[in-house]
Amino acid sequence: MQNATQLQATVIFCATLLGVPAHAGGFNLDHQNAAALGAAFAGAEAAAADAGFAAYNPAAIAGIKRSEISVSVTGILPSSNYSNASGTLLGIAPVAGAASGDGVISNAVVPNLSLAVPLTDRLTVGLVANATFGLKTGFDAESVVRYQARASELTVLEVTPMAAFEVTPSLRMGAGLRIQLLDLALTSVIDAGGIAAASMVAGFAPGASDLAAAFEASDVRIGYTAGLHASLTPRFDVGLTYLSKIDHSIAGDATFDLASSVAAQVLNSAIGLFDADRFETELATPATAALGVRYQASERLMVLGSARRMFWSSFDVVELAFNDGVTPPEVLTQNWRDSWLLSVGGEVAANAKTMIRAGFMYDESPVNGAFASPRIPDNDRYWLAAGLTRTISQSASLDLGLAYAFFSDRRIDIDGAAPENFFRGALSADFETQVFAASARLRLKL
Numbered sequence: 001m002q003n004a005t006q007l008q009a010t011v012i013f014c015a016t017l018l019g020v021p022a023h024a025g026g027f028n029l030d031h032q033n034a035a036a037l038g039a040a041f042a043g044a045e046a047a048a049a050d051a052g053f054a055a056y057n058p059a060a061i062a063g064i065k066r067s068e069i070s071v072s073v074t075g076i077l078p079s080s081n082y083s084n085a086s087g088t089l090l091g092i093a094p095v096a097g098a099a100s101g102d103g104v105i106s107n108a109v110v111p112n113l114s115l116a117v118p119l120t121d122r123l124t125v126g127l128v129a130n131a132t133f134g135l136k137t138g139f140d141a142e143s144v145v146r147y148q149a150r151a152s153e154l155t156v157l158e159v160t161p162m163a164a165f166e167v168t169p170s171l172r173m174g175a176g177l178r179i180q181l182l183d184l185a186l187t188s189v190i191d192a193g194g195i196a197a198a199s200m201v202a203g204f205a206p207g208a209s210d211l212a213a214a215f216e217a218s219d220v221r222i223g224y225t226a227g228l229h230a231s232l233t234p235r236f237d238v239g240l241t242y243l244s245k246i247d248h249s250i251a252g253d254a255t256f257d258l259a260s261s262v263a264a265q266v267l268n269s270a271i272g273l274f275d276a277d278r279f280e281t282e283l284a285t286p287a288t289a290a291l292g293v294r295y296q297a298s299e300r301l302m303v304l305g306s307a308r309r310m311f312w313s314s315f316d317v318v319e320l321a322f323n324d325g326v327t328p329p330e331v332l333t334q335n336w337r338d339s340w341l342l343s344v345g346g347e348v349a350a351n352a353k354t355m356i357r358a359g360f361m362y363d364e365s366p367v368n369g370a371f372a373s374p375r376i377p378d379n380d381r382y383w384l385a386a387g388l389t390r391t392i393s394q395s396a397s398l399d400l401g402l403a404y405a406f407f408s409d410r411r412i413d414i415d416g417a418a419p420e421n422f423f424r425g426a427l428s429a430d431f432e433t434q435v436f437a438a439s440a441r442l443r444l445k446l
Helices: 002-017 034-038 192-198 262-271
Strands: 068-089 108-118 123-138 151-168 171-190 211-233 236-243 246-257 278-285 288-296 301-310 317-322 330-333 339-349 354-363 381-391 396-407 410-414 426-445
Touching: 034 068, 034 354, 034 381, 034 396, 034 426, 123 171, 171 246, 171 278, 192 262, 211 278, 381 426
Parallel strands: none
Antiparallel strands: 068 108, 068 426, 108 123, 123 151, 151 171, 171 211, 211 236, 211 246, 236 288, 246 278, 278 317, 288 301, 301 339, 317 330, 339 354, 354 381, 381 396, 396 426, 410 426
8 A cells, every 4th residue: 555655646746746848859858867967967877876866777776775765856948939930831822920939948847756665685676757758849820830830748757666686796787667658739720721722612722711720649658677787896887778669559639620710611511621539640759778987086076977879760750640531641750860968077075065066968869850840849959067966964965956058050941842741831940949957856865
């Protein structure tokens, strides 16, 4: 009963704290620990005997001598805007509306709750509840961008029960099951006037009768994580981690607001277009392999480093298939590529109770520029971070982390002649993004 209550509490914690995720690399969320953020996530996979690092490596809970709980909350504050937007429908009709705007990416609160309980001197069990992937982007209904993207929201929550074993004093291994809940919500503006005009229905023109549509669904799937931690020398620790790809088969509700478009009403009456009320799609969260190192360069200085490979190439095409047999699928080609995250950092013991840290990370975007979409206007980003740990007592410590990320500018050029864009039209726009993140963690040994 106590374990069931504990699991319920962790799920409630994430569900209530999770605001609106903002995407990191692609739509990955790294912000699982304030101490990790303060070093730009360098060396996170090689941390030992700390439940708060279990999201980066399940072997991190091995060697813990007392039960502990780690609670971390990160606020993400992006500044994002687009400009110079222009578009055409059916290759001839300019898209009217706002050519610039801001607030494309929403603010976020990302939680992490990690627990660890030693069962024997060598075996530890634990649980992590967190948000691992997410994004929320949106554009005004009058934006030039509206036919390509109106609003997109993806939330991925995970609960990961795990166990870790100390094979020898210098080798620890861990593994866990990732129970992943994915929630997807998309809204679109469809050029029903253009579809009617192309169908030779008199009285309609491109851009003259927009149809609002919304799609919502969720899915639960299970994956796994595995890792090891090795002390190669008394000064040099290495951590290796693998997280599996998780394939989601999503089925949900489709809503076409026929009352918003006269053209859509005519097409619906004539041929049953936009009569669907359900849709299906496939979406995968990527596999990840990571290496972290920690080197005790001196009594006070720890040098940190990490390299991570995210296998985003599994994110190829998003296709929403509808149940009415008439409405054609909504297709968005992504053709993403695998990407690297590389980080370096350091920790310095300021005194017996205070550790300060800093780091830098290069976060390569998986987005293929040829298929870049305003739904995810992502690009390479560069992180600068700093933070500290303050020991409060023998049983408690507090971590604080701050980070700033600046993105390379993203130019979007969508070819309206591509079959999937025939009625969405062509679009060109420039995107700029910066992100500030602040995180705090409380670690308690029970």
